[in-house]
Amino acid sequence: MNIVVSTAGMDFQGIITVNETAKFIWRMIEKGAEKDEIIVALAKECNVTADEINKDVEEFISTLERADIIE
Numbered sequence: 001m002n003i004v005v006s007t008a009g010m011d012f013q014g015i016i017t018v019n020e021t022a023k024f025i026w027r028m029i030e031k032g033a034e035k036d037e038i039i040v041a042l043a044k045e046c047n048v049t050a051d052e053i054n055k056d057v058e059e060f061i062s063t064l065e066r067a068d069i070i071e
Helices: 020-030 035-046 050-066
Strands: none
Touching: 020 035, 020 050, 035 050
C-alpha cells in the first residue's frame, strides 16, 4: 500500500509497516476525516471507548506527520 500524500513525502526513503488498525486510520485520513472523527469511528469499530484509543491514534498520526507523509 502506497501512502505518500504530500510533496515532502515523495522523498521518504523508509518503509512503514501497518496493521489493520493503521489501515483503518489511513482510509479515514484518505476520506478527509479529522482526528476526532477517526478516534470515534475506530473506537466504535473496535468496541472500545475513544479514551482508550486516543493516545494510539494521535501517536500514529504524529508519526505520519513527522515523516512528511501527511500534512
